[in-house]
Amino acid sequence: MALLEIENLSVRFPSKTAVMHAVDGVSLSLDSGEVLGIVGESGSGKSVTMMALMGLVSFPGVVTADKLRFDGHDLLRLSGSARNKLIGKDVAMIFQDPTTSLNPCFTVGFQLAESLKLHLGMDGKAARKRSIELLEQVGIPAAESRLSAYPHQMSGGMNQRVMIAMAISCKPKLLIADEPTTALDVTIQAQILDLLRTLQKDLNMALVLITHNMGVVSEMAQRVAVMYAGQIMEERSAHDIFDAPQHPYTEALLAAMPERSDGASRLATIPGMVPGLYDRPTGCLFAPRCLYANSHCRADRPALREWQSGMVRCHYPLAPLLDAAADAGRASLLQGAEQ
């Protein structure tokens, strides 16, 4: 049985005039020890999906799902106290900005020991010993003296290491990392990614990596889900998705990367914007920005379906690119369309 099963998860934020569909029928499953990357533009619902899982969506948000199971627990019917026992212990989360997610008023040692005492019932002495071990595990030099440091006395990379130490302190089965390296410099980013990868292997954790950086995903993830406007557009193995994207949105995202421009003077762009509260299309959500959309796409919303060893939500998935000529043809099409 999968460690995490999500079926048809939706998160809505009703307002007086309309309902914001932040997450719209997302289904995912994750085995233990697996690394899943979730990518998409801002506002595509990748963070809200994981917040719903953690029970962090607050009023007026409404969470509905056919199934939301983690390790045998039904998260939809879990009481508050039972959820508190699970969250932070078996499921842990790392946030984007380490300097704002640590409490500036308490020392790092205090904040680390807190979850150890709460979840594992350690006494002060044992928690301190374990905290030192954890800081060493995430590669912080002079760990013992660092326990009495406040977050402002450490750099962003160090703080992110503390956040990771805190997240893995109770040996979670699932670690959710929400943009863990976006706020960091590239050399520090490489260190943190390496650290996450080793920890994930050593502890055999399942890891969900939420990011908008395709490079990070391609290095870390085994499987990738591409989200757009609250829906999963494509899901397949990391290797396949970068080699031969099947959904036009995935293709457009990849083409917009400067790394992939190959010396072209102009970058391919995606015209238009992510649909908002009032302009949600009736057909395919990506149709207004899609290069290949026709009347069928605009009228009829496609369902997520099996396609070439993965899942895709498109009436006309792209065939694998067999030769460079087709590739070049499509690239010129993309560049022309932005005008």
Add this chain to the structure above:
Amino acid sequence: MSAPKIGQPSQPVVLARDLKQVYKISHGFMRSADHLQAVSGVSFTVHPGKTLAVVGESGCGKSTLARMVSLIETPTSGELSLTGIDVVKASPQDRQALRRTVQLVFQNPFGSLNPRKKIGAILESPLEINTDLDEKTRADQARAMLALVGLRPEHYDRYPHMFSGGQRQRIAIARALMLKPALIVADEPVSALDVSIQAQVLNLLADLQQELGLAYLFISHDLGVVRHIAHDVLVMYLGHAVEQGEKKAVFAQPLHPYTQALLASTPGIVGTGASKKRIVLSGELPSPLNPPSGCVFSTRCPHVTAQCTSERPVLRELAGRQVACHLAEQFVLPA
């Protein structure tokens, strides 16, 4: 006000020689102050229509460099001239006039536009301060500028909160262009944007450069973006230039271990074909208050030798670029 003195068009827009900026860090009354070398001896030129990208981690002095070039700070020592006019020796009036030739675009378009002002007012305020154009001409120029950066005329009467991040960055670029500058200093202009929007803004910057012959001083830590937009690259570490030269040469064959590590740290994409050995640097940037003796990079360098910790390497010409490393020769690949 008289028109600003602008030098010959063939002249470099920026010419910097051995630029230094030292800050005094006070520890309070009765205690001796420390001196922090934010930028120590950086030289570069930027020609019209060209882009110089300054690359480095936070704390390497790239923003201080930008502040000096944009005349916010006066360099402690060194030579800096803009469009052929010496900035350090210029009279206050000349400096005032020179300010029009350099304009800034900032990282975060949500913070750099005044939420209480309409777009029209934002675009016109540089004209109001620096020129004696009448109201109507100012409004006309603002509308023309909106069209140039790909926004619609009706946006003139809107407020910043009505725009998305990419549109706001267009407004910030439009504002920078209002005084027809020769140089735009762009401090991480696309790092707050999504990849699809980022591509739009990069295209806009490239178009404007071609149309108006602008020079860019482009500060970024995203090497993917730098590789796309830059003509020349300046890699900084702890206030020192460690490698600089033409983008093609530097990216094809980085000769400084720091540049190599930066390139290797940038996550690549499966399928681009570039299989690379990953170099993960240990440790972090040392404190600029207490820089290592010898080579500034020696504390994190994987190739460090005894010479590196005792003797500071100087920039020297090698394989089509300048590099400050004792061991650079051994990284040159045989042709």
